[in-house]
Amino acid sequence: MARPPLNAEWKTTACILCECNCGVEVQLGGDDGRRLVRFRGDKAHPASQGYACEKAHRLDHYQNEQARLTTPLRRRADGGLEPIDWQTAIAEVAERLAAVRDAHGGSTIVYYGGGGQGNHLPGTYATATRRALGMRYRSNALAQEKTGEFWVSHRMLGGYTRGDFERCEVGLFIGKNPWFSHGIPRARVTLKALAADPARALIVVDPRRTKTAALADIHLQVKPGTDAWLLAALVAVILEDDLVDHAFVEAHTAGLDAVRDVLGAVDVAAYSAICGVPEDQIRAAAQRIGEARSVASFEDLGVQMNRHSTLVSYLHRLLWLTTGNFGKPGCQFMPTALAPLATGGHKYDTPVTGQRIIGGLVPCNAISDEILNDHPARFRAMIVEAANPAHSLADSPRMREALRALDCLVVIDVALTETARLADYVLPASTQFEKAEATFFNFEFPHNVFHLRPRLLEAPEGPLPEAEIHCRLVEALGALDAGLVAELRSAAEAGLATYTQAFLARVAMNPAQMPYAAALLYRSLGPTLPADRREGAVLLGLALRAAMARPEPLARAGFAGDPLTAARTLFEAMLERSSGVVFAVDVWDDQLARIAGGRIQLALPDLLAEAETLSAGPAPRDAAFPFTLSAGERRAFTANTIIRDPRWRRKDAEGALRINPADAAALGVAPGGRVRLTTARGSAVVPVEISETMQPGHISLPNGTGLHDDDDGPLGGIAPNELTTNGDRDPFVGTPWHKSVPARLALA
Ligand SMILES: Nc1nc2c(c(=O)[nH]1)N[C@H]1C(S)=C(S)[C@@H](COP(=O)(O)OP(=O)(O)OC[C@H]3O[C@@H](n4cnc5c(=O)[nH]c(N)nc54)[C@H](O)[C@@H]3O)O[C@H]1N2
Ligand SMILES: Nc1nc2c(c(=O)[nH]1)N[C@H]1C(S)=C(S)[C@@H](COP(=O)(O)OP(=O)(O)OC[C@H]3O[C@@H](n4cnc5c(=O)[nH]c(N)nc54)[C@H](O)[C@@H]3O)O[C@H]1N2
Ligand code: SF4
Ligand SMILES: [Mo]
Numbered sequence: 001m002a003r004p005p006l007n008a009e010w011k012t013t014a015c016i017l018c019e020c021n022c023g024v025e026v027q028l029g030g031d032d033g034r035r036l037v038r039f040r041g042d043k044a045h046p047a048s049q050g051y052a053c054e055k056a057h058r059l060d061h062y063q064n065e066q067a068r069l070t071t072p073l074r075r076r077a078d079g080g081l082e083p084i085d086w087q088t089a090i091a092e093v094a095e096r097l098a099a100v101r102d103a104h105g106g107s108t109i110v111y112y113g114g115g116g117q118g119n120h121l122p123g124t125y126a127t128a129t130r131r132a133l134g135m136r137y138r139s140n141a142l143a144q145e146k147t148g149e150f151w152v153s154h155r156m157l158g159g160y161t162r163g164d165f166e167r168c169e170v171g172l173f174i175g176k177n178p179w180f181s182h183g184i185p186r187a188r189v190t191l192k193a194l195a196a197d198p199a200r201a202l203i204v205v206d207p208r209r210t211k212t213a214a215l216a217d218i219h220l221q222v223k224p225g226t227d228a229w230l231l232a233a234l235v236a237v238i239l240e241d242d243l244v245d246h247a248f249v250e251a252h253t254a255g256l257d258a259v260r261d262v263l264g265a266v267d268v269a270a271y272s273a274i275c276g277v278p279e280d281q282i283r284a285a286a287q288r289i290g291e292a293r294s295v296a297s298f299e300d301l302g303v304q305m306n307r308h309s310t311l312v313s314y315l316h317r318l319l320w321l322t323t324g325n326f327g328k329p330g331c332q333f334m335p336t337a338l339a340p341l342a343t344g345g346h347k348y349d350t351p352v353t354g355q356r357i358i359g360g361l362v363p364c365n366a367i368s369d370e371i372l373n374d375h376p377a378r379f380r381a382m383i384v385e386a387a388n389p390a391h392s393l394a395d396s397p398r399m400r401e402a403l404r405a406l407d408c409l410v411v412i413d414v415a416l417t418e419t420a421r422l423a424d425y426v427l428p429a430s431t432q433f434e435k436a437e438a439t440f441f442n443f444e445f446p447h448n449v450f451h452l453r454p455r456l457l458e459a460p461e462g463p464l465p466e467a468e469i470h471c472r473l474v475e476a477l478g479a480l481d482a483g484l485v486a487e488l489r490s491a492a493e494a495g496l497a498t499y500t501q502a503f504l505a506r507v508a509m510n511p512a513q514m515p516y517a518a519a520l521l522y523r524s525l526g527p528t529l530p531a532d533r534r535e536g537a538v539l540l541g542l543a544l545r546a547a548m549a550r551p552e553p554l555a556r557a558g559f560a561g562d563p564l565t566a567a568r569t570l571f572e573a574m575l576e577r578s579s580g581v582v583f584a585v586d587v588w589d590d591q592l593a594r595i596a597g598g599r600i601q602l603a604l605p606d607l608l609a610e611a612e613t614l615s616a617g618p619a620p621r622d623a624a625f626p627f628t629l630s631a632g633e634r635r636a637f638t639a640n641t642i643i644r645d646p647r648w649r650r651k652d653a654e655g656a657l658r659i660n661p662a663d664a665a666a667l668g669v670a671p672g673g674r675v676r677l678t679t680a681r682g683s684a685v686v687p688v689e690i691s692e693t694m695q696p697g698h699i700s701l702p703n704g705t706g707l708h709d710d711d712d713g714p715l716g717g718i719a720p721n722e723l724t725t726n727g728d729r730d731p732f733v734g735t736p737w738h739k740s741v742p743a744r745l746a747l748a
Helices: 053-057 060-065 086-104 121-132 147-156 186-197 212-215 226-242 247-254 257-264 268-275 281-291 309-322 365-371 397-404 466-476 481-495 498-507 511-524 531-549 551-556 563-576 590-596 605-616 663-666
Strands: 011-014 022-029 035-041 074-077 082-083 109-113 137-139 170-174 201-205 218-220 295-299 346-349 356-357 381-385 410-411 424-429 447-450 582-587 626-631 657-659 675-681 683-690 699-702 741-747
Touching: 011 074, 035 053, 035 060, 053 397, 086 109, 086 410, 086 424, 086 466, 086 683, 109 121, 109 365, 121 511, 121 531, 121 605, 121 699, 137 447, 147 309, 147 356, 147 531, 170 186, 170 281, 170 309, 186 201, 186 212, 201 281, 218 281, 226 257, 226 268, 226 281, 226 309, 226 605, 257 309, 257 605, 268 281, 309 605, 365 397, 381 447, 381 582, 381 657, 447 675, 466 511, 466 531, 481 498, 498 531, 498 563, 511 531, 531 563, 551 563, 551 582, 563 582, 657 663, 663 683, 663 741
Parallel strands: 109 137, 109 381, 170 201, 170 295, 201 218, 381 410, 410 424, 626 699, 657 683
Antiparallel strands: 011 022, 022 035, 074 082, 074 424, 346 356, 447 582, 626 741, 657 699, 675 683, 675 741
């Protein structure tokens, strides 16, 4: 095949397939000049510095190889979806949602999503729509993975922490496989450096011999679902062998005695037998952690979507806090946020089933419960944006039933997803390369990076950027003051300094318009910005907030002066530096001052009480389901459901079930053979990949697979949540236990 014509120019953007959002440069080509043909890591990106993994090279599959939504769609009386024009779509969506609000209250309309791995600007503009409809409840994927960690972090430290893996002596990964899932900048470079240096150590807690585990100095090959026992034993050894950092604990923490009362009593040998990690290995790992100058640590889905998830988040923090690994180089830190993704506070519960809401996010596993009932306060309408809950949330059959039961479901997406197919209205969005985009996954330290990616391609006729969609909705709802927009629009013509001042003064005098700040910015400032960065308008508001909340880190990054000046110069830098900008420079000395109340709370009574129940051992297994299924593992070519066409995967197109050789032999299945996999929820026939990396009794399926192009059948593998149940969840925050689904196998 002839090579597509190339445009020699390298254009700056970022990869959208995981939270790292590595800066990449692209050469466009193809007959229409719209193909993303050649990629290289962007050396000018301050965080990724030229790094990119194999997935970035496949981004053309997102932009050009999948069916796009090109026009708004409406559900017909006969059940089908029909194209409608934008004017009708906006008017009807506004009218339908306003009717739900007026009849039952805005709190019966729930918002889900707001962004995926590469696009967080939609969520900022959606705030205006949510306010205009008086909506109170929202959720997104964080409420099925991170809310336990957020809650614990909030109560212990008052903020969310990350680890400094670049500088640490010991790097610890618990239920995390960064070789494939990344999650830290330049993951493979950092992992290799850790593993290669004899003075440093990589410790990995994973039942599977992952690529990360294979590099490790210590691989704690825990039995699936038993991390709570392993972590309790590690903390017990820290206490027993006096590996505690007494100076740190005395100066900065409270509650060690209460912790000692519970965890000092742990029978390490018994817990070692339960979690399957030899006692001498547990002791060696605790020793290595306790004696290290610095430890950086990362827990992820292997434990956050698993039994005792919130307890594990707590024990994990005790491990690095009792050993003093916070607030110094190579340890944990609280980065300066431009826009915090979520806090960990618990202020209210869900309206019908009374489940804890952490950081304002309704637990994902509570959503179908909150819809499928007769309670007057039930969720009756939903806006889903840049998310695919019919595929990504537990128990897809029940989730579909719930979405169908809504009075009105509105989906904003680029593709006709499993969720969009159930919608009353589908609003087509421009792709992430057809508008300016950015994320708030900004966790670098001490130099924290924000990247507003300019639009790479002109948007085709039809789809609109979410900023435009939300502004039109807010206007149709009659919420935006047109006079104020016009006034601010003329201020914008006079330049950014005049505009910033006018914006603050006028919005302060119009508190009723404050909730629509994002829409005001887009409508008044947006038109004066370069066309390829217009959706960045909302960032001026965020820069103002950051300049008021955290002036010192911004000043250290060069954005100094009064908040107006600092915000304006930061905003200008975001617009100008198309490879990203260091917006905050932190110092380690500030870190201890960020702890809420001045002291780290080591003792959380409810979680200590939960820890005490560990001594009774794990709950007995149901003999009907002898296997433990990890439903949704990150592999070389998975990226949630961001790319729908399975051909984007260079290998493993069908998403094989990984199984240990002994289990495969016992079943009589040969390499490439198929088995029937059954759980309490469902059953499917899957191809197997026999793999030494699996423990006997542990099986795993990839995530993001089994999408539907029409109603005929799944593409490329099976959808993991056809096999998960809604009730298998953490008792504290409702996060699902997808990593240990009881299952059985039979020859297909
Ligand atoms: N390639 C790729 N990268 C991604 C994504 C993607 O879809 N594809 N998605 C992104 C997203 S949204 C997220 S949240 C992150 C998630 O990133 P990770 O959490 O690293 O991803 P997983 O592979 O789901 O789970 C990590 C590990 O948990 C292990 N595990 C299973 N059961 C247990 C257990 O009982 N105990 C312990 N300790 N470990 C266990 C699995 O063997 C696996 O190696 O990845 C991001 N990066
Ligand atoms: N069983 C099981 N379930 C899981 C997991 C698991 O490990 N196991 N992992 C969970 C995790 S950690 C996560 S993060 C979730 C992810 O699941 P979701 O949060 O539901 O999101 P994605 O699959 O990333 O889907 C992103 C959606 O955004 C759309 N999109 C892409 N670009 C744009 C755009 O520019 N604008 C708009 N409006 N839409 C766009 C895509 O078409 C897609 O529909 O899945 C979760 N579900
Ligand atoms: S998938 Fe993640 S690590 Fe790989 S290039 Fe994209 S953003 Fe970077
Ligand atoms: Mo995630």
